[in-house]
Amino acid sequence: MSSEDATPDLYADPLRFGQRVQILRERRGMTQVQLADLVGISPHTLRKIENGQQKAPRLDMVMRIAEALRVRDLADLTGHPEAHVDLFIGPGHPRLAAVKAAVDSFPITGAVEPPPVAHLEARLHAAWQARHASKNHREAIGRLLPDLIRDGQALVRHADRADERRAAQALLAQTYSLSQFFIAYQPDSSLLWRVAERGMVAAQESEDPHTIGVSSWLLAQAHRDSGPRHYDAADAVSREAAAYLRPLLPDANADVLAIAGALEFELGYTAARRRETGVAWRYWDQANDMAKRLPGDYYHPVTSFSRAVMGAHAVTVAVELHQGGESVRQAARADRSVIKSRPRRARHRIEEARGYQLDNQPDVAIATLEKAFEAAPETIRYNGYARAILLEEVESTQAPRRRRAAELAGKVGILAA
Structure with missing residues (x-):
């Protein structure tokens, strides 16, 4: 590829605002029509902005463009180093490094002695309660996650019988689900994907419908929050999980009903991101119908799905x-x-x-x-x-x-x- 064909470096070249918009849009795989629709302007207006025929818009429009393009740093869009502000990634939590180390560690020798299943179940239950009750929930679960991850992995490694291994995989999947809530919107997207995918694999190995539903719900969110090019993948995960659960619903307990309802809403959420009004509200109606089947005081322990x-x-x-x-x-x-x-x-x-x-x-x-x-x-x-x-x-x-x-x-x- 010749130097003339190369994508300009956002920092090496003194680019106009419009050029930056075009580069970031194309990196996202979005057309002008798609971006214009997301920010509420006409494609003609966006074309003029990108061509430099219209001066840079007001800050509110800049922020809407940044939101639509999922710009991580406002300086990438404005070209002004003094505008260095992280938008869609929060500050790295002090406990992130320890959680990452636990996720990335795969001991081969089996030196970690696994805890009793009931003990790990109780600790996970307490961790979920702490997550919902705490003002600073990342701190609350961040200090617990490294040991939970290591013990969950050890439980799977030491499982002898098939039923023990399935039960251990269900607990490990639940631990990865909790980890995803901690890692989301922090400056390590690759770690988020590792956790989401490992959680899905562990859930499938568990053969537990509720666990599979939860891991699917979280994997769909990871796809959706990666931007418009991943909406189809998000929908595919949600639809497949919903179809898997559907035959079980007539005799399902509240947790399975709730995760099925949460998956219906996920499809509506993605439809709303696409501006598909009728489809979005139809899925909301279907999720609401599922919520009505739940007890009035019920709350799903992971998704908070409820009436x-x-x-x-x-x-x-x-x-x-x-x-x-x-x-x-x-x-x-x-x-x-x-x-x-x-x-x-x-x-x-x-x-x-x-x-x-x-x-x-x-x-x-x-x-x-x-x-x-x-x-x-x-x-x-x-x-x-x-x-x-x-x-x-x-x-x-x-x-x-x-x-x-x-x-x-x-x-x-x-x-x-």
Whole structure:
């Protein structure tokens, strides 16, 4: 390939904003029509931006483009080193290195003595409870994960009978599922993929329907959050898992019903990302029907799927469809239910804030992000959408709004020093 054909280096060349948009868009495999639809402008307008016929847009549009292109660092898009802000990757957690070392370690000698199955089950149950109850859930589970991973791997290695091995694989898959919640949105995407794929393999080896459903749900999320080119893969995983569970549902327990419902919603989530309005709401309806079959006070231990969470899911669908008014209406309805899990409650508040921002209610959006911070500071710290809203509002021309956004941004720690 000649030097003229090479993709320009974003740092070596003094590129215009529009050129940077084009390069990042093409790296994502997106067409101008697709990107324009995602950010809410016409393809003609986007073409003018990329060609330099229109000056760089306002910060709110820059943030929407950054969101659509899943830009990790705002400087990549703006070309200004002083704009060095990580958007969709949070700060690496202090316990990330220890978790990574445990994931990557495969002892051959079998020196680690496995714990009794009941002991590992109890520790995993306690870890999931800590994850849902803690404001700083990554810290809570990050200190537990290295030993859980090592013991889960040891349990599989030392299993003698087929039934023992299946049970051990189910616990190892559950440990990898917990790990994925810790690793998500941290600066090591390859580690996330290793964990998601190993969790799926362990789940299949376990032959346990619930375990397979959970690992499929998480693998679908890993695909979906990798960008539009991976939406088809996300849907394929969700559909296959849903089809596998469907014959079991008439006699299924609540956990299996719930993970089947969570998979239905995942299909709706991806449809909403594609702006497929009818398809997205149809899957939401199907997930809601599944939720109605669950006891009123039931919460799925991994996904939080329940009757109460369906209102939050409706907000997410409306936000992903960029329906600001509908997002606000759904948020009002959703607030009638209480989400027990702190990180899930914080995530819901962030989705609500996105809806208020779409509906041109930035002050309410900031107030809602403050509620998210109160529920679970680590959730907002690692969430790109929350970071984007705050970074936009710290540039507001309204002084009170600017101060409030800057104060919260300082607490969250998202502004580069």
